[in-house]
Amino acid sequence: MPSRDEITELWLKGDTSNISAGSQNAAAQHEALIDGAVDAARGTQAVLAEAVRESAERFAIHAGKKLALSGSGTEDIEMKQ
Numbered sequence: 001m002p003s004r005d006e007i008t009e010l011w012l013k014g015d016t017s018n019i020s021a022g023s024q025n026a027a028a029q030h031e032a033l034i035d036g037a038v039d040a041a042r043g044t045q046a047v048l049a050e051a052v053r054e055s056a057e058r059f060a061i062h063a064g065k066k067l068a069l070s071g072s073g074t075e076d077i078e079m080k081q
Contacts, residue, residue: 012033
């Protein structure tokens with residue numbers, strides 16, 4: 001959820017026991033690790049959003065319709081019975 005500024009759970013793989021818990025350097029290293037994880041998550045979200053948009057456009061073209069994802073107006077749809 002890009003609008004929320006929180007991490008609910010963070011898993012680490014590897015040994016971080018060699019970092020002393022009380023030192024300022026340890027806090028900085030953990031902050032850098034978390035910042036990198038957040039940047040990676042944001043990048044992944046952007047890539048996935050672009051892939052979904054491209055897929056939707058391909059589907060719309062294949063179906064013979066033009067899809068306007070970024071249009072400001074809405075279009076009425078006629079219901080058939």
